[in-house]
Amino acid sequence: MNLIRAAATVGSYTAISRVFGLIREILLSHILGAGTLADAFVVAFKFPNFFRRFFAEGAFNAAFVPQIARRLANNDEQLGRASAKDLAQKVFSCLAWFLFVFVLVVELTTPYLIPLLAPGFATTPERLDLAIQFTRITFPYILFISLSALLAGVLNSLHHFAAAAAAPILLNLMMISALILYPYTNLEPGTALCWSVFLSGLVQFGWLYWICQKLDFKFWLQWPQITDDVKKVLKLMVPGTIGAGVMQINLFIDMMLASLLPTGSLSYLYYADRLNHLPLSIFGVAIGTALLPSLSKCWRQGDVKRAYHQQNTALNFALQLTIPSTIGLIVLSYPLIDLIFGHGHFLVYDVQQTAPALAAFAFGLPAYVMGKVFVTTYFACEDTSTPVKIGLICVITNLTLNLMFMPFFKHVGMAMATSLAAWVNTFLLAFFLRRRNLFSFPKILFLNTLKTTAVSLLMGALLFYSQHWELTNALKSISRILEIGVLVGVGAGFYLAIGYSVGIRPLNSLKS
Incomplete structure (x- = not known):
């Protein structure tokens, strides 16, 4: 499948998902506003999603997809498909057992973890208690959504992009349903939302599992077998978590520090980030998802000219869409926030606090998308160590800038620090690719x-x-x-x- 057409397929379904996501956020701001309840839900929702973004959009696919794609590209198609199935099954079982234990540990230690993740909540017991209660409901979502990421990686390797790209729509539909139907239940809106998050993970997993079964990729739970091939995937994945997820680490730092600011700051950053994610997810994730299998094949075959063409086509396409999106979001930040969120329990003051955070996040939009392309190139070449080193530099950069800006600009300074760190990340990724002749920036x-x-x-x-x-x-x-x-x-x-x-x-x- 043509690279841009594949990206358009992923982007189209992602766009539909983001439209429903926007409806979800409109209802969320209307019902929860930007206070104690909203802050607690943001922490409970972000915590499992922090790990989901590593698996679904970062290190896991970057390590797993090239290995599956390499096997499927075997000259003996039947042998290659059998090898791909075997690796996928072994990784599935290892991941399932690891996640089960991980979820169990987090569930037992939630009362101790939340004060570490949101230290500012310690001064507001109501927020802390709600965040602990909500997190215990939402966190098992990570088990199903991470296994869904594996199934999506298999489908992407088979160039079946649509089913995996459509799966996140289910999360938004279920959360919207919870926000509409909670008055007819005995649940509070925050609790109903948390249960909808958990159930959506189960539904997404079931949907992708069924599609894989139809394509003769069957999965079942067995005792983990750590073979050399599985070790290779894990070896590529573990360090890649930092390199591919530097943006998420930066946002996580923002969450921890924002909890120290006045009530509502977490919500302002959350709503601004969600709106900024509309173009980011459509362009960045779509291009990265479609580019990885194709670029892996180019570098494996030594087709440098075609690899350069793939990179530059993706960059050109992305920049021609993200640069105007950035300018538009900055200039129209206030009217957009006012239109989308300025109603119900979301007050005029909340609009005034959220709009500049959106403008600050939008400044980094081109860097985020370019970074997706560059990180994809590293992973296509099975190099995860360089993004790790760069990622660590950028995490330190983000933390330093946060501490510099926070006393003067509050949550807006945090958003700007995240964007500046993303630009540092992108420039360093491009610089080291150029030194190794893995990237060309033509006139x-x-x-x-x-x-x-x-x-x-x-x-x-x-x-x-x-x-x-x-x-x-x-x-x-x-x-x-x-x-x-x-x-x-x-x-x-x-x-x-x-x-x-x-x-x-x-x-x-x-x-x-």
Whole structure:
């Protein structure tokens, strides 16, 4: 499957999932607001998702998919498929047993872990008690969703991207259902949400398990067998966790430090991060997921020219979409937050606190997506040590910047520190790839990036001034949705029209 077409498949389903996710966050902010209950839920939701993002979007797939893809590429198709099945089954059993023990340990130690993860909760016993209660419900989700990541890796190796990309939609649908139906149960909204998270992991696992069965990849639980092939996957995976998940580690540090700030700070960062994740997940995760099997094959066959082409196509496509997205999110941060979250228990003050955090997160959006492409190249070459070293540098950078910015800019400084650390991460990844001749930044890509940035800045200026037009104010008095719709339409139309005239044509990548 063509790289960009595969990315478009993943991106399309991811976009649908993010739309439902946006509906989920709208309901969440309306019902929970940005107070004690919301802060407790954010911790309980982020804790298992911290590990999920490592497995589902980072180190696990980066270590596992190339090994499966290499076996499937065997000249003897039947032998290669049998070898891939055998490895997948062994890794499945090892992962299942490890996660079972891991979940059990966390469940027993939750009252001791939460004060470490959110030290600020110690001063507010109500938040602490709720976070412990909620985490005990949500954490088993990691067992099913991590096994789902393995099944998704198998499907991606078989170039069946759609089923795995569609699975996260189930999480959002179940959480939306919980938020709508909780008044008809005896559950509080926070408790109902937590149970919906747990059940969604089970449903996603069942869905992907059924698809794998249909493709004759059958899995069952057996006693772990640590063969040499399994050791290789684990060896690649363990250090890669840091390299592929540097963004998640940085966000985790933000969560710990934000708990020390006034009540609501965790919620402000959470809502801003969720909105920033809309373009990040669609572009970054989709491109990384589609690129890994293809790039692994190129480097294995020694096809350097094609590998460079794959990298640069992915980077060009990503930058032509993420740079204007960044400018748009920064300029429209306040009206977007006001439109999406500014209702119910989410007050005007909460909007004012969340909007600058969104702008700060958005600054790092191109870096996050470029980093996905660069990390994918390292893992395609089975090099996990370099991203680890770079990841450690960036974690220290993020922590240092957090401590510098936090006293002056509170939670907004934390968001900016995360973005700056992402840029440091991306530049270092590219620098060491270039030194090893694993990355080429041709003149055409450089010129395209300059043109994309220039047109995006012009679009941003247009959006900024258009917010003060009489027509815009008139639309705002009628409907905030109408106002934002017109602004987004004007910005997108301007970018596409001017961009087309200077050669910025991201849709051409889809046709290539």
